[in-house]
Amino acid sequence: MIEYPRLTADLVVLTIRDDRLKVLLVVRGRQPFKGRLALPGGFLEHGESLEETAARELFEETGLDADRLHLKPTGIYSDPERDPRSRVITVSYLAIAPNLEMPSPGDEILSTDWYEVDDDLYMNLAFDHARILEDALEQARALLEQTSIGTTFCKEPFTISELRRVYEIIMDIQWNQGNFQNKVLGIEGFLEYSGEKGSKGPGRPGKLYRAGPVRKLNGLMKRPKTAGTLVEG
Template sequence: MSFVAADVAILTIRGGGLAVLLIRRANEPFKGRLALPGGFLEDGETLEDAAARELHEETGFPAGESFLEHIGVYSEPGRDPRGRVVSAAFAALVPNPPRARAGGDAAATEWVPVDRALGEPLAFDHSRILGSAVEHARRRLEYTTAATAFCAKEFTVAELRRVYEIVWQTRLDPGNFHRKVTKVRGFLEPTGRTTTKDGGRPAALYTAGDLRWLPLPLSPGR
């Protein structure tokens, strides 16, 4: 008999870096091991419903206010010692998440820097799923305006650039980045105000526009 599960890599920016929400398993298998939140499909649920439920149980965050997307299916025999389990993996980009809370079979939850999490022996094949989720998040920023959700209501281009640098893990040329994002219609909306909170010359303040998908990819190498 086969079982179907949903696993969710919940990503956010914390402490100047990209972080993932991990649970510490309270039960076997892998009791005490760090893992991604996940669970078996319940009666009447779709896979998307199950992923949204896991997201809400661990963070209290509504799925509709995150960038929750399906990123793959993991079906290798032996991936779960309990038997044949096929998992649909999801990634959720969550700006300003509420305090995490342990739900289901989790003994505790914690936000872990992604670099450290990828170096941990996560339960099941969750290291592989997490790696795919991080790559998905990077592509999300390349093709959409999702990065603006991680800024304050009003923000500078430098603050927006920092979001990209954190997720892409690379330094971007300030002048090139400014030209790219300000010339895309609907990406940013100028407020007409400036700020000197970062020191130096006054910097223009913007709000997020109504554009969602970029007409051309915004990548680190361009």
Template sequence: MINKTERREHAQVEVTVDLVIFTVRDDQLHVLLIERGQEPFADWPALPGGYVRVGEHLDGAALRELQEETGVDGSRLHLEQFRTYGDPERDPRGRVITVAYLALSPDLPIARAGTDARAADWVPVEAVLDGQIALAFDHVLILREALERARSQLEYTTIAAAFCTEPFTVAELRRVYEVVWGFKLDPSNFRRKVTRAHGFLRPTGEHRSPEIGRPAALYRCGAARLLSPPLLRSSDVADAQFTTPALR
């Protein structure tokens, strides 16, 4: 039985959800940010999110907050929990633990703000990571770790297809890897690896004719969820002649 002294030592905790939503727009990796309409950090950009309601499941809270703050329907996104953040000083309102979600999707429409968000917009990830844009709370840390999670997922799972609108070409899929990883890949090596990966791509039998060059085969994502063999961020797929600075 817990006595009154022990009970007072227990932290009074609030629970929130925060969402890192990545998409590829204009050949850059973008993240969805809102402008906070309330204190603390009023007018600051932040990740979408909010408090979990009584009796509400975490996934349900994430989907609700996403819809309320940005107008984005999370049911059509790849959405997964990736970490919980509980630093006692992370929120000036008190002890707030947040469950962070990673979401991935093809090019999404312009977001609309709602509830306590004054604005919502897609922002290049690099603009945040290089310090051009400061985020509220510990959201830069959450963003950095979500990016690394997404990069790792591309190595071992078929999640890259979540950034593509089906049907897609191998070149379009390769561009997803390049944008997320932050460097160019050798086209021939990449094609060989992804087309040989068990269950990753499913040919449609159709082709897309570009303005210049040969028609490109079209694919859909196969049934596999894990890449076998994995596609590692290593020199055997990188094109050293055309490398670009990686996102920090």
């Protein structure tokens, strides 16, 4: 008898909270992997597209509304052993956005929260969700290289130091302050000076900026291959 695979959608939702990169996770309330951390997601229902499945599961499991997020498909995972219940193929979706609210657990979810992305977290995820998270995070970093999405994490007007911290958190690097400033100011249309100065900490007030009209950076913010590297230029 032919076993036809079932389809699911899983979501990797990333944000910055408390100066840390965090991912939205749920604690599963049923088997398999009951009590384990997992990405939000679930099975395709009749009459749905996978994008609609992703949006529905996000709301049902965490209470977050996908309408304010841009869900980007990031991968297809089809290992025959990835789900102990049956043959399941999943499509993963990535969303990265600032200032996302606290989630609330839905039915069959014990709890849901924002978890800091670190090595220990990868060891505790159900199914193959560690691989899905790792792949999506690489795509999030590529978006910072290729687009101006980093500015959306800063409340306008913002300092260049605030923007630099966004890149450091998501890319897992340290960026030389002066070289970062020269780089972002050297990209035409990336930032626009607001005409104001300000400071959110000790030290001299710095110039305040807004996001410019340019959306594609074409790799001009490329990071090194080794995490934690001090970027000099």
